[in-house]
Amino acid sequence: xxxxxxxxxxxxxxxxxxxxxxxxxxxxxxxxxxxxxxxxxxxxxxxxxxxxxxxxxxxxxxxxxxxxxxxxxxxxxxxxxxxxxxxxxxxxxxxxxxxxxxxxxxxxxxxxxxxxxxxxxxxxxxxxxxxxxxxxxxxxxxxxxxxxxxxxxxxxxxxxxxxxxxxxxxxxxxxxxxxxx
Amino acid sequence: xxxxxxxxxxxxxxxxxxxxxxxxxxxxxxxxxxxxxxxxxxxxxxxxxxxxxxxxxxxxxxxxxxxxxxxxxxxxxxxxxxxxxxxxxxxxxxxxxxxxxxxxxxxxxxxxxxxxxxxxxxxxxxxxxxxxxxxxxxxxxxxxxxxxxxxxxxxxxxxxxxxxxxxxxxxxxxxxxxxxxxxxxxxxxxxxxxxxxxxxxxxxxxxxxxxxxxxxxxxxxxxxxxxxxxxxxxxxxxxxxxxxxxxxxxxxxxxxxxxxxxxxxxxxxxxxxxxxxxxxxxxxxxxxxxxxxxxxxxxxxxxxxxxxxxxxxxxxxxxxxxxxxxxxxxxxxxxxxxxxxxxxxxxxxxxxxxxxxxxxxxxxxxxxxxxxxx
Numbered sequence: 001x002x003x004x005x006x007x008x009x010x011x012x013x014x015x016x017x018x019x020x021x022x023x024x025x026x027x028x029x030x031x032x033x034x035x036x037x038x039x040x041x042x043x044x045x046x047x048x049x050x051x052x053x054x055x056x057x058x059x060x061x062x063x064x065x066x067x068x069x070x071x072x073x074x075x076x077x078x079x080x081x082x083x084x085x086x087x088x089x090x091x092x093x094x095x096x097x098x099x100x101x102x103x104x105x106x107x108x109x110x111x112x113x114x115x116x117x118x119x120x121x122x123x124x125x126x127x128x129x130x131x132x133x134x135x136x137x138x139x140x141x142x143x144x145x146x147x148x149x150x151x152x153x154x155x156x157x158x159x160x161x162x163x164x165x166x167x168x169x170x171x172x173x174x175x176x177x178x179x180x181x
Numbered sequence: 182x183x184x185x186x187x188x189x190x191x192x193x194x195x196x197x198x199x200x201x202x203x204x205x206x207x208x209x210x211x212x213x214x215x216x217x218x219x220x221x222x223x224x225x226x227x228x229x230x231x232x233x234x235x236x237x238x239x240x241x242x243x244x245x246x247x248x249x250x251x252x253x254x255x256x257x258x259x260x261x262x263x264x265x266x267x268x269x270x271x272x273x274x275x276x277x278x279x280x281x282x283x284x285x286x287x288x289x290x291x292x293x294x295x296x297x298x299x300x301x302x303x304x305x306x307x308x309x310x311x312x313x314x315x316x317x318x319x320x321x322x323x324x325x326x327x328x329x330x331x332x333x334x335x336x337x338x339x340x341x342x343x344x345x346x347x348x349x350x351x352x353x354x355x356x357x358x359x360x361x362x363x364x365x366x367x368x369x370x371x372x373x374x375x376x377x378x379x380x381x382x383x384x385x386x387x388x389x390x391x392x393x394x395x396x397x398x399x400x401x402x403x404x405x406x407x408x409x410x411x412x413x414x415x416x417x418x419x420x421x422x423x424x425x426x427x428x429x430x431x432x433x434x435x436x437x438x439x440x441x442x443x444x445x446x447x448x449x450x451x452x453x454x455x456x457x458x459x460x461x462x463x464x465x466x467x468x469x470x471x472x473x474x475x476x477x478x479x480x481x482x483x484x485x486x487x488x489x490x491x492x493x494x495x496x497x498x499x500x501x502x503x504x505x506x507x508x509x510x511x512x513x514x515x516x517x518x519x520x521x522x523x524x525x526x527x528x529x530x531x532x533x534x535x536x537x538x539x540x541x542x543x544x545x546x547x548x549x550x551x552x553x554x555x
Contacts, residue, residue, distance in 0.1 A: 022358065026187045029360040035187065037358040062468035063544050064357050 021052025134171020197332025252397025298539025
């Protein structure tokens with residue numbers, strides 16, 4: 001695939017958006033892509049909306065920041081409202097089923113997923129970011145699932161590997177339903 | 182699967198320093214350099230090194246000077262406010278010829294400024310922050326890989342020329358993560374040791390060369406070190422000829438080795454009508470625009486400076502003589518780099534693109550500047 005991905009993963013501070021960006025960047029690197037990951041820092045990232053940006057390409061990357069986001073995750077209404085303007089007209093948004101994305105341009109493809117209902121079922125709200133990665137990768141097909149799984153296992157605390165892999169699998173299943181819907 | 186790892190700029194600095202043989206760090210953590218202190222605290226003890234958290238930046242640089250005098254390869258890491266505090270002792274290290282590496286991860290200034298945003302406002306301070314005509318080498322990476330490579334180069338140049346080396350990179354370069362190979366073919370250089378016995382030793386006698394062989398304190402060679410103008414024994418002097426000879430030698434050891442010290446990367450200069458000139462994160466914006474312009478058939482080149490000081494006046498003069506190109510200079514300051522370039526190429530038309538709000542210069546800004554010139 002020759003496509004360049006300009007990915008933003010956003011949420012509220014503490015939801016793990018930044019770690020999710022790092023994990024996805026590592027999976028993409030293992031997949032043979034060139035990657036650059038950056039994130040919002042400091043007061044901007046404390047409370048409120050925070051974001052992780054990942055540039056993914058088979059070509060060499062120079063400019064490190066997202067210019068026209070073609071793939072965005074928004075885990076909260078606030079983060080969607082704050083970053084929606086960065087989405088390209090032909091971009092793709094993945095968000096929770098309870099978030100209002102009706103203000104977006106019609107040309108933007110919106111996937112609404114039961115992110116928080118599912119992690120509630122798993123009784124582990126902290127794995128929402130990993131669940132999101134499972135959905136994101138299934139709808140976009142950017143990396144091989146085994147590379148994503150390996151990147152998750154390398155980054156999360158050892159004691160949480162099994163619950164995170166469970167969240168990944170749930171995310172993959174949700175993603176398959178969305179793609180086939 | 183390649184053997185590339187996703188690494189942050191500041192982490193690459195730590196890995197490069199360890200590879201170069203650094204075994205001592207003293208510092209006072211400050212955004213956006215803090216990850217260097219954190220990782221040094223974690224990693225130095227594992228290789229038999231020493232990490233010290235100091236009470237401030239004055240103590241930090243004083244301590245690494247002491248460590249280096251005792252023979253260790255030593256570094257500290259800071260940002261603008263701390264770099265200002267370090268200037269007095271940086272001058273001491275230049276005068277006494279103590280090799281060390283000071284990493285300045287730059288943020289908005291003046292004063293405490295904008296801690297979490299990028300700036301290049303320390304360009305002139307890195308050269309002229311200390312009083313007196315002192316020698317210094319300043320290196321400037323623009324990618325994570327270059328942070329790793331140039332950190333090794335910084336230690337090598339410090340040890341080779343017995344001089345403090347400043348590694349200067351902005352917050353964006355310090356915090357971005359890229360896939361890099363943490364391996365280097367650069368040979369590690371260690372300072373030369375005296376070849377005479379302690380009884381015959383004159384620390385600042387350089388023979389036919391320009392660089393002294395300073396024995397580590399504690400190795401049996403007893404000598405004096407002073408920030409005062411000194412003679413070959415290291416003791417202060419008021420002899421005018423000796424004073425001048427020292428000052429000239431201190432600066433000549435850099436000036437006469439410009440070819441070895443000045444590093445840069447040139448892109449498509451041969452037929453260039455317009456040349457972007459940049460260092461640090463603006464290189465990333467310029468590189469994208471330069472590539473796109475070439476793809477459109479526009480004769481655009483790029484010079485990326487990796488050595489900022491000594492400043493490569495002769496390189497720019499030669500390029501201008503050969504191309505008569507216009508220059509576009511993007512920088513995250515009011516124009517400190519562009520001012521210096523105008524000394525190199527006074528006849529060249531220079532377009533300045535300046536940004537001072539903490540954000541990166543965007544490719545769109547540079548496209549617009551290019552349209553105005555072509």
